Ligand SMILES: [Zn+2]
């Protein structure tokens with residue numbers, strides 16, 4: 001469970017220990033998708049009136065394309081989370097990019113959009129299917145991991 005009752009959060013902190021599933025509706029078209037459920041852990045506690053603090057981590061594996069041969073590969077996504085959630089209207093939070101505003105129609109604090117955002121910030125921009133991936137021939141596009149092409153000797 002990654003949603004927490006706000007009223008009970010004001011009374012006691014909670015342990016966060018769950019996964020965000022691969023097919024959760026929080027993921028949007030075009031997101032680099034996890035290859036397995038994302039582990040979400042930590043502690044969520046009140047941090048003053050209308051404010052909550054999540055200190056924890058996300059850990060997962062993202063499905064990527066190899067930067068050299070464009071084949072399927074995977075990358076690790078791992079980050080510490082130190083995030084503030086605040087009710088809209090709390091003083092000083094409206095313009096703070098580090099603060100997630102709570103939906104004031106909801107009695108729940110939902111960590112999932114914050115997890116998604118942390119995920120997107122930490123997906124590696126470069127990945128190799130293997131350290132010695134030979135990539136594609138720049139002339140004919142042949143995948144050189146599968147064998148050399150007519151242009152291999154010219155490089
Ligand atoms: Zn590759």
Ligand SMILES: [Zn+2]
Nearest residue numbers: 137140149151
């Ligand atoms: Zn070639």
